[in-house]
Amino acid sequence: MEHRLADRVRSANPAPDPDGLMTASERIELFAEIERHAGLSEASTTVEVRRRPPTRWTRALAAGAAIVIALLIAGIIGLSQGDPDVAPPPITYPAPGESDSPTDIVNAFYARWNERDVAGALAYLHPEALNAARGEVGSVEWWENYLSYSVAAFGGDWRWVVRDCTEPTPSALSCLLTIENEPLADAVLIPAVPKQWTIRDGLIVRAPVLFDLTLAEAAVDRYAREQDPDGHARVCSTEGRELLGELVVYDGPCGEFIAPYRLAYARELLTPES
Numbered sequence: 001m002e003h004r005l006a007d008r009v010r011s012a013n014p015a016p017d018p019d020g021l022m023t024a025s026e027r028i029e030l031f032a033e034i035e036r037h038a039g040l041s042e043a044s045t046t047v048e049v050r051r052r053p054p055t056r057w058t059r060a061l062a063a064g065a066a067i068v069i070a071l072l073i074a075g076i077i078g079l080s081q082g083d084p085d086v087a088p089p090p091i092t093y094p095a096p097g098e099s100d101s102p103t104d105i106v107n108a109f110y111a112r113w114n115e116r117d118v119a120g121a122l123a124y125l126h127p128e129a130l131n132a133a134r135g136e137v138g139s140v141e142w143w144e145n146y147l148s149y150s151v152a153a154f155g156g157d158w159r160w161v162v163r164d165c166t167e168p169t170p171s172a173l174s175c176l177l178t179i180e181n182e183p184l185a186d187a188v189l190i191p192a193v194p195k196q197w198t199i200r201d202g203l204i205v206r207a208p209v210l211f212d213l214t215l216a217e218a219a220v221d222r223y224a225r226e227q228d229p230d231g232h233a234r235v236c237s238t239e240g241r242e243l244l245g246e247l248v249v250y251d252g253p254c255g256e257f258i259a260p261y262r263l264a265y266a267r268e269l270l271t272p273e274s
Contacts, residue, residue, distance in 0.1 A: 096123040097202040102173035103165050106197050109204055110160040118147045126203035143207070145251040152255030155263045158182035161192070173197045177208065183266040188216045217250075217262075224261035231257060 093108035094101075105124060112120035122144055129140050158181050165175035178192035179185045190212050198206035225232040236254040 094202075099202055100170070102167050102171065102197065102199045105199055105202060105204060106162060106165075106173050106175070109207070110162050113147060113150075114159045116151045118144065118151060121147055124204055125207070126200055126205040128200075129203075129205055129207065142250075146209075148252035149250040149255035149258075152252045153258045153262055154179075155183045155259065155266070156181045156186075158185075163192070171199045173199065177210065179210065179213065184216050184220065184262055185210075185213055187266040187269040188212060190216075220258060220262045220265045223265045224258050227261055 091111070093111055094104050096108075099105055099108075109121055109124040112124070122140060125140050125143055127140060129143060158179055161178050161180055162175045165173055167173055174194060174196050176192040177195040178190060190210055193210065195208035196206075197204055197208070221232075221236065224236070235257045
């Protein structure tokens with residue numbers, strides 16, 4: 001067979017004698033026979049791959065790899081979610097006067113206030129600090145009284161929230177300010193409002209107050225005075241500072257006296273009228 005095929009291939013090559021050449025149809029027939037003989041046709045190119053059955057060793061390797069992958073996935077998920085039993089690391093703030101960032105300074109002031117640390121919060125106020133609630137009249141003394149009052153009088157797990165801040169100038173900060181989880185503020189629906197702070201020498205020289213909250217506090221003062229005029233006169237006397245037309249002493253002792261009336265007033269605001 002091979003000799004006959006080779007003879008036919010030689011006769012298919014060009015030769016000096018034109019009469020000895022194959023015709024076109026004879027060449028096509030020859031090429032088809034070569035393909036069949038060499039096993040190059042489509043029918044002969046299909047290869048069946050036979051797999052060896054898995055051994056105990058390969059099965060063990062596969063199981064071990066699956067366990068490792070599962071542990072890695074569990075570790076990644078655990079890292080992304082965090083351990084609920086592990087407290088997050090504490091947030092550190094710059095010491096008073098040691099930062100040029102208005103955002104860091106203001107956040108530190110309210111962080112100390114939220115911790116009920118009056119002295120720590122006051123340390124972030126400039127000696128010439130002004131009270132924005134009374135225009136250009138104010139002092140650190142006013143803030144000391146008000147911080148002490150708030151720590152004593154505010155109810156619930158209250159906290160100031162400062163967010164969405166921008167620094168229009170190196171000495172100014174503009175943020176949304178609100179108080180959360182405080183019964184009176186929740187009762188009168190204190191919104192988050194844009195406020196401004198001014199910074200000088202790394203300290204706050206001008207800080208805002210929430211006017212809606214001070215209005216509500218003035219109403220609470222009237223309410224407490226009606227309920228216990230003698231007690232009010234004793235600890236929240238008229239020797240206090242005038243704020244919004246009401247004679248109120250915003251300090252710690254007055255805050256302790258006001259606290260139960262503040263909570264009762266907030267509950268009355270939330271009670272539907274019959």
